[in-house]
Amino acid sequence: MDFHLTDDQEALRKGTRAILAGRFSPREAMDAPGRLDRDLWRALGDAGFFALALDEAAGGVGLGLPEAVLAFEEAGRALLPGPAVATFLAAGRVPGAAEGTAVVTAVDGVLVPWLAEADTVRGDAAEAVPLRSVDPLTPLHRVPGAGRRASAEAVLLTAAEQLGSAGRTCEMAVKYAREREQFGRPIGAFQAVKHLCAQMLVRTETARAAVYAAALTRDETETAGAKLLADDAATRNAGDCLQVHGGMGFTWEAEVHLHLKRAWVRAELGRTAAEAEETLAEAL
Amino acid sequence: MDLTYTAEEEEFRAHLTEWLARTLPGLPPRPDPLDWPGRRVYDTGWQRRLYDAGYAGLHWPVDAGGRGATPTQHLIFLEETEKAGAPYVGANFVGLLHAGPTIASEGTPEQRARWLPPVLKGEAVWCQGFSEPGAGSDLASLRTRAWRDGDDYVVSGSKVWTSHAEVADWCELLVRTRPVSEAVPKHRGITWLAMPMDAPGVTVRPLRTLAGSTEFAEVFLDEVRVPVSHRVGAENDGWRVTMVTLSHERGAAFVGEVVACRRVLGDLAREARANGRWGDAVLRRRLGRLSAEFTALWRLTQWNVSEAQRSGGVPGAGGSVFKLRYSHARQELYDAAAEVLGAGALDLGHEWTMDRLSSLSYTIAAGTSQIQRNIVAERILGLPKGR
Ligand SMILES: Cc1cc2nc3c(=O)[nH]c(=O)nc-3n(C[C@H](O)[C@H](O)[C@H](O)COP(=O)(O)OP(=O)(O)OC[C@H]3O[C@@H](n4cnc5c(N)ncnc54)[C@H](O)[C@@H]3O)c2cc1C
Numbered sequence: 001m002d003f004h005l006t007d008d009q010e011a012l013r014k015g016t017r018a019i020l021a022g023r024f025s026p027r028e029a030m031d032a033p034g035r036l037d038r039d040l041w042r043a044l045g046d047a048g049f050f051a052l053a054l055d056e057a058a059g060g061v062g063l064g065l066p067e068a069v070l071a072f073e074e075a076g077r078a079l080l081p082g083p084a085v086a087t088f089l090a091a092g093r094v095p096g097a098a099e100g101t102a103v104v105t106a107v108d109g110v111l112v113p114w115l116a117e118a119d120t121v122r123g124d125a126a127e128a129v130p131l132r133s134v135d136p137l138t139p140l141h142r143v144p145g146a147g148r149r150a151s152a153e154a155v156l157l158t159a160a161e162q163l164g165s166a167g168r169t170c171e172m173a174v175k176y177a178r179e180r181e182q183f184g185r186p187i188g189a190f191q192a193v194k195h196l197c198a199q200m201l202v203r204t205e206t207a208r209a210a211v212y213a214a215a216l217t218r219d220e221t222e223t224a225g226a227k228l229l230a231d232d233a234a235t236r237n238a239g240d241c242l243q244v245h246g247g248m249g250f251t252w253e254a255e256v257h258l259h260l261k262r263a264w265v266r267a268e269l270g271r272t273a274a275e276a277e278e279t280l281a282e283a284l
Numbered sequence: 285m286d287l288t289y290t291a292e293e294e295e296f297r298a299h300l301t302e303w304l305a306r307t308l309p310g311l312p313p314r315p316d317p318l319d320w321p322g323r324r325v326y327d328t329g330w331q332r333r334l335y336d337a338g339y340a341g342l343h344w345p346v347d348a349g350g351r352g353a354t355p356t357q358h359l360i361f362l363e364e365t366e367k368a369g370a371p372y373v374g375a376n377f378v379g380l381l382h383a384g385p386t387i388a389s390e391g392t393p394e395q396r397a398r399w400l401p402p403v404l405k406g407e408a409v410w411c412q413g414f415s416e417p418g419a420g421s422d423l424a425s426l427r428t429r430a431w432r433d434g435d436d437y438v439v440s441g442s443k444v445w446t447s448h449a450e451v452a453d454w455c456e457l458l459v460r461t462r463p464v465s466e467a468v469p470k471h472r473g474i475t476w477l478a479m480p481m482d483a484p485g486v487t488v489r490p491l492r493t494l495a496g497s498t499e500f501a502e503v504f505l506d507e508v509r510v511p512v513s514h515r516v517g518a519e520n521d522g523w524r525v526t527m528v529t530l531s532h533e534r535g536a537a538f539v540g541e542v543v544a545c546r547r548v549l550g551d552l553a554r555e556a557r558a559n560g561r562w563g564d565a566v567l568r569r570r571l572g573r574l575s576a577e578f579t580a581l582w583r584l585t586q587w588n589v590s591e592a593q594r595s596g597g598v599p600g601a602g603g604s605v606f607k608l609r610y611s612h613a614r615q616e617l618y619d620a621a622a623e624v625l626g627a628g629a630l631d632l633g634h635e636w637t638m639d640r641l642s643s644l645s646y647t648i649a650a651g652t653s654q655i656q657r658n659i660v661a662e663r664i665l666g667l668p669k670g671r
Contacts, residue, residue, distance in 0.1 A: 001286060001287055001288065001289050001290075001293065001356050001586065001589075001590065002285075002286050002590050002593065002594070003285060003286070003287060003583075003586045003587045003589075003590040004285070004587070004590045004591065004594060005285060006285065009285060066285045174665045174666070174667065177667060178666070178667065178668070185668070185670065186667075186668050188661075188667035188668055189667070189668040189669070189670030190670065191654075191658070191670065193667075194657065194658065194661040194662070194667050194670075195654070195657040195658075195661065197661050197665055197667060198608070198656075198657035198658075198660035198661040198665070199608075199657070201605065201660055201664060201665060202605050202608050202609050202660065205584065205587075205602070205605050206580050206581070206584055206605075206609050207580070208587075209580055209583035209584040209586070209587045210576065210579065210580035210583055212285055212583070212587075213287060213579075213580075213583040213586075215285070216285060216286070216287045217287065221575075222579060224576070225575065225576030225579050225580065226576075226580075228573065228576045229576055229577070229580055274569065276572070276576070277568075277569035277570075277572035277573050277576075278565075278568070278569065278572060279572070280571075280572035280573070280575040280576055281553070281568045281569060281571050281572035281575070282572075283575070284549060284550055284552075284553035284571060284572070284575055
C-alpha cells in the first residue's frame with residue numbers, strides 16, 4: 001500500500017496546473033460571462049485533458065480515474081469554467097469531445113450548466129428554462145420533474161473539483177493572513193484567524209483522503225461520502241476564506257466569491273448532501 | 285496512489301488473523317473497569333501472549349527488541365486485532381507507545397536493555413508524568429524540581445492527570461534541572477527521567493473522572509531519589525526528548541479506535557432500525573454523514589501511514605490534522621448514539637453511555653484541540669507564532 005502520489009501523478013498534477021495557469025484567468029473570463037472560451041477548450045483538448053482516461057487505442061492518454069481526479073482537482077482550483085466533467089465523460093462517445101472541439105454538457109439532477117454554449121446535451125433538456133445563475137461563470141438551466149441522476153464518475157470528478165477549490169481557498173486565506181497587518185502584526189498571528197485556517201486545512205485533507213480513495217475503490221457509497229465531504233470542505237472553506245479577507249472578501253473584485261458560488265453550484269450537482277447522506281445511511 | 289496490499293502484507297495479515305482466531309477464545313474474562321489490579325493483570329497477560337507469538341513491539345526497531353515491521357504492517361496489526369475484538373493496549377499504552385519508543389531512540393544501550401524487554405513482555409507498566417497543576421498545555425512551564433546529590437537526582441513537586449499511575453512500575457518523568465531565567469528559556473532546563481513508582485517519597489492519589497472511574501491520578505513527589513543513570517538524553521535536553529515522545533503519541537495511537545467507531549456506527553443503524561428511530565430522516569442523514577466521516581478518517585490514516593512509510597517511520601504533522609478531526613467525530617458519534625437511544629442514553633448501564641462520557645476527554649488529552657490548531661497553523665501552514 002502506498003496511498004501517496006507516484007512521481008508520474010505528481011508530474012501530471014504540476015503539468016495540469018501549469019497549463020491552466022498559462023491559458024486561463026478567472027478575471028479575464030469575467031469580462032465575457034456566459035461565453036465559453038473555445039480556444040481554451042481546444043487547448044485543453046490538445047493537452048489531453050479530456051482524453052486522459054480514454055484508451056490509447058481510441059486515441060486517448062490511457063490513464064485512470066485517479067489521474068482524472070488529480071486533473072479535475074486542478075480544474076476546481078483554477079475555477080475553470082465550462083462543462084468539463086460532461087465533456088470529459090463524453091470523450092470517445094461524442095465526436096470532438098476528446099479533442100476539445102466539441103462542448104458537451106449534461107442534465108445533472110435538475111440542472112443543466114452551459115446549455116446555450118454546448119454542442120451536445122446528454123439527457124433531456126427540451127423543457128429547460130434559464131436561471132439567473134448565482135455563479136457568474138456558470139450559466140444554468142433548470143429542467144422540470146425529477147431530473148437525471150449523474151453517474152458515479154461524474155459525482156467523483158465534481159467532488160475532485162470541490163477538493164481543488166477547498167485547497168485553493170485555504171491557501172488564499174493563509175497567504176492573506178500572513179500579509180495583512182492590523183494592530184501592528186499580521187492577522188495570522190491572531191488565534192481566531194489562525195484557527196479558522198487550521199480548520200480549513202483539516203477539511204481539505206480529510207476530503208482529499210476521501211476523494212482519492214473513492215477514485216481507487218470506485219465504490220458507490222465511498223463516492224457519495226467523498227462528494228459529501230468535498231462539498232462541505234469547498235463551501236465552508238470559501239466562507240472562512242471570505243471571513244479572513246474582511247471587507248475585501250465581500251467585493252466582486254476578490255476571487256473568493258467565485259469559489260464560494262461555484263462550490264454552491266457543484267454542491268447541487270452530482271449528488272446533493274441529502275442524496276449522499278441517504279445513500280450512506282442505506283449502506284449502514 | 286495504491287490502496288492494495290502487497291502479497292507479503294496479505295500473508296502477514298493471514299497469519300495474524302489465524303493466530304487471533306486461535307488465541308482469543310482462550311483469554312480470561314475481562315475485568316471490571318473499576319478493578320485496576322485486575323486490569324493490569326489482564327492487559328499485561330495479553331501483552332505476554334503477543335510477545336510469545338512474536339507480535340510485541342511490532343513497529344519498534346529490531347535493535348530495541350522489536351520486529352522492525354513497516355508502518356503498513358503495524359496498521360494491519362492494529363486493524364485486525366480490533367476487528368477480532370482483541371484487548372486494547374490498555375495499561376501498556378505508555379510503555380509501548382510513549383516511553384518505549386522514546387527510550388528506543390534516545391536511550392543508551394544499557395537503558396534499552398534494562399527497560400525495553402520488560403515492556404515488550406508485559407512485565408513492566410509505565411505511566412507518563414508530564415502534566416502538572418500549573419503546566420498543562422504550557423507543558424514547558426513545569427515546576428517539579430530535581431537537583432543533583434552525588435549519583436542521584438532529588439525530585440520534589442507534583443504531577444497530575446497521570447493515567448494508570450496506580451498500577452505503574454515506572455514513570456517517564458519531566459523535571460526542571462535548571463531554573464528559568466533571562467538567559468535560560470523555560471524549555472531549556474527540562475530533563476527526562478525514568479522514575480520507579482515504588483521509590484520512597486512517591487505518593488499516588490487516584491482522581492475520579494466524570495465517568496466515575498479512577499483513570500488517572502495525582503502524583504506527589506517528596507525528595508524522591510532517582511539515580512542519574514536513569515536520565516534519558518542529556519541534562520536539560522528533556523524538551524527535545526519529549527518532542528520525540530509526543531510525535532509517537534500522535535502517530536498510530538487511534539487506528540484501532542477508528543475501526544471500532546465504524547463498527548459502532550453499524551450497530552447504531554441496526555439499533556435505530558429495530559427501535560423505529562430509523563424513520564426519522566434527520567437522524568438517518570446524521571448517521572449517513574458520520575459514515576462518510578469515519579470512512580474518510582480511515583483513509584486519512586492510510587494516507588498518514590503511507591507518509592510515515594516514505595519518511596522511514598517518522599510520524600508526520602498529519603497526526604495533528606487527524607487527531608483534530610477524529611476527536612470531534614468521535615464525540616459526534618456518541619451524541620448520535622444518544623439520539624438513537626433516546627431516554628436509554630441516560631442509563632449508565634449502556635455501553636454507549638459510558639463511551640459517550642469517555643469520548644469527552646478526546647479533545648483535551650494529548651494536546652487540546654486548540655493546541656492542535658496552533659500546531660497545524662504554525663507548523664504546517666506557517667502562520668506566525670503569537671499568543
Ligand atoms: C483522560 C486524560 C488522560 C490524561 N493522561 C495524562 C497522562 O497520563 N500524563 C500526563 O502527563 N498528562 C495526562 N493528561 C493531561 C493532558 O495532557 C492535559 O489535560 C492537557 O494537555 C491540557 O492541559 P490542562 O488540563 O492543564 O488544560 P489547560 O492547559 O489549562 O487548558 C484549559 C483550556 O485552555 C485552552 N488553552 C490553553 N492554552 C491555550 C493556548 N495557547 N491557545 C488556546 N487555547 C489554550 C485549552 O485548549 C483548554 O480548552 C490527561 C488528560 C486527560 C483528560
